[in-house]
Amino acid sequence: MTSDQGSREIDLTVTINGMEVRRRVPARLLLSDFIRDEVGLTGTHVGCEHGYCGACTVIADGDAIRSCSTLAVQVDGSDIRTVEDLASDGELTPMQQAFHENHAMQCGFCTAGFLMTLESVDPDDYREPEQVVELLSGNLCRCTGYQNIVKAVCSVWGVEGRRRDSQ
Amino acid sequence: MKPAAFDYCRPASIDEAAAALASSDSAKVLAGGQSLVPSMNFRISQPSLLVDIRDVEGLDGLEVDQDGVSIGASVTQSRVMNSDEAYSAVPGLRRALRFVGHLQIRNRGTVCGSLAHADPAAELPALAMAAGARLTVRGPQGERTAAADGFYLGPYWTGLEQSEIITGVCFPAEAPGTVTVVDEIARRSGDFAVVGLAAAFDLEDGSVGGARLVSFGVSGRPQRLAAAEEAVRGFHAGAAGDGLYGAAYEDAADAVGDIHASGEYRREALGSLLVRTARAVSASNGGKAGAR
Numbered sequence A: 001m002t003s004d005q006g007s008r009e010i011d012l013t014v015t016i017n018g019m020e021v022r023r024r025v026p027a028r029l030l031l032s033d034f035i036r037d038e039v040g041l042t043g044t045h046v047g048c049e050h051g052y053c054g055a056c057t058v059i060a061d062g063d064a065i066r067s068c069s070t071l072a073v074q075v076d077g078s079d080i081r082t083v084e085d086l087a088s089d090g091e092l093t094p095m096q097q098a099f100h101e102n103h104a105m106q107c108g109f110c111t112a113g114f115l116m117t118l119e120s121v122d123p124d125d126y127r128e129p130e131q132v133v134e135l136l137s138g139n140l141c142r143c144t145g146y147q148n149i150v151k152a153v154c155s156v157w158g159v160e161g162r163r164r165d166s167q
Numbered sequence B: 001m002k003p004a005a006f007d008y009c010r011p012a013s014i015d016e017a018a019a020a021l022a023s024s025d026s027a028k029v030l031a032g033g034q035s036l037v038p039s040m041n042f043r044i045s046q047p048s049l050l051v052d053i054r055d056v057e058g059l060d061g062l063e064v065d066q067d068g069v070s071i072g073a074s075v076t077q078s079r080v081m082n083s084d085e086a087y088s089a090v091p092g093l094r095r096a097l098r099f100v101g102h103l104q105i106r107n108r109g110t111v112c113g114s115l116a117h118a119d120p121a122a123e124l125p126a127l128a129m130a131a132g133a134r135l136t137v138r139g140p141q142g143e144r145t146a147a148a149d150g151f152y153l154g155p156y157w158t159g160l161e162q163s164e165i166i167t168g169v170c171f172p173a174e175a176p177g178t179v180t181v182v183d184e185i186a187r188r189s190g191d192f193a194v195v196g197l198a199a200a201f202d203l204e205d206g207s208v209g210g211a212r213l214v215s216f217g218v219s220g221r222p223q224r225l226a227a228a229e230e231a232v233r234g235f236h237a238g239a240a241g242d243g244l245y246g247a248a249y250e251d252a253a254d255a256v257g258d259i260h261a262s263g264e265y266r267r268e269a270l271g272s273l274l275v276r277t278a279r280a281v282s283a284s285n286g287g288k289a290g291a292r
């Protein structure tokens, strides 16, 4: 089933959290598995593996993406950031600290995905609680009921006011 | 939950991409991968060769001029959504895209990939029909163009041959007096529509002169609503909605039922959605209705 048009294995170069990684990988390797199994960064979690839950969210060239719905070969040449890149020397970012203080996580399975989505955007674009809720709609949490997550984000970004709906 | 093995190539020119795609009848184009990779994870799709078009020269253009908005095959949904120039020429694009998945999906998913994928509940194919968009298609025999209206044949089924690539799409600039809106009913923000409507209304003095109305998520493909397009002529903000509701209900006779909603629910909801939309648009008299 091999064709002369393509190959099963590809040489890949990416920067992950500032570190250059070169590997020969199967074309079918998902970015999430590359990050976890090849590079050994297990902070990125894998839930649904079909683009719905957002647990696997990482940042590629500044944009939040689903690592489970992206082949590793698709990010050849890209700059990838994962949750391990947030805290430095054990010091939490203000958002991580706010998650901690607001009890915005219980099991923590979804947390890395939320944090990377939040890290990828410009807070100035999200000035209303509704906008924060809409931004977070691509990340599922089975534990918290979201209220504390929204509270944590609004506290860091200085978003005030009550939500008009309760979607 | 992992893709089956396949060969992969990332050609630099459209000629090479077309040749690669023609080399095997189970070869597929890989654009953003936001529909294809999940379906490969489930092994619903097991292509032998993926032709990644991200490096193909000439496909990354997003051009806005007086004729409209031209979007190359590798342009992401986010890039179009964030373009103020694209929004002012074709407001329907941003109005449709805000319903497409979530930020993380739109950051990789392409406009042309959505048009090719032809999910019956997708917003962009319906908008393309309502707005009169044209696709540019490259195949082994060369280039052709195709109107979006007429391109959609059934669920995940279009007039595209396996060996053809959509290289771009052009949405004509919204004409003065026309208001294009996209609205839908979905379970949650970001989910596919249970019932959706893409509509371009031509307004004359606060009433509807004519309209191109397209449903999505209702039947197996985006569908022009012929009876409703007749019934909506002359509609104004104070008009009774019964006739329009009934026409849309008739147009949606082949609505499908699934775990989200029955076919009957979809027919009724489509009628309500259309009446609500036509009212809002005529009340605003061609102003800002639907702008969100």
Ligand SMILES: Cc1cc2nc3c(=O)[nH]c(=O)nc-3n(C[C@H](O)[C@H](O)[C@H](O)COP(=O)(O)OP(=O)(O)OC[C@H]3O[C@@H](n4cnc5c(N)ncnc54)[C@H](O)[C@@H]3O)c2cc1C
Residues within 6 Å of the ligand: A050, A051, A052, A069, B028, B029, B030, B031, B032, B033, B034, B035, B036, B037, B038, B073, B099, B100, B101, B102, B105, B108, B109, B110, B111, B112, B113, B114, B116, B117, B119, B121, B122, B123, B124, B160, B164, B165, B166, B167, B190, B191, B192, B193
């Ligand atoms: C969680 C989730 C929610 C989503 N919600 C929505 C939603 O609400 N509304 C919506 O419309 N979409 C939704 N999508 C789908 C998303 O919009 C996809 O990005 C889009 O349908 C496909 O674009 P792509 O560039 O990712 O294409 P790919 O996944 O790369 O390709 C999809 C199909 O189209 C073919 N193809 C792609 N580009 C071309 C081309 N240029 N020429 C010929 N064939 C081509 C491929 O071969 C493949 O068969 C969702 C996806 C996910 C994972």
Ligand code: FES
Residues within 6 Å of the ligand: A045, A046, A047, A048, A049, A050, A051, A052, A053, A054, A055, A056, A057, A066, A067, A068, A069
């Ligand atoms: S694991 Fe990627 S979206 Fe769920």
Ligand code: FES
Residues within 6 Å of the ligand: A104, A105, A106, A107, A108, A109, A110, A111, A140, A141, A142, A143, A144
């Ligand atoms: S904290 Fe458990 S899923 Fe969010």
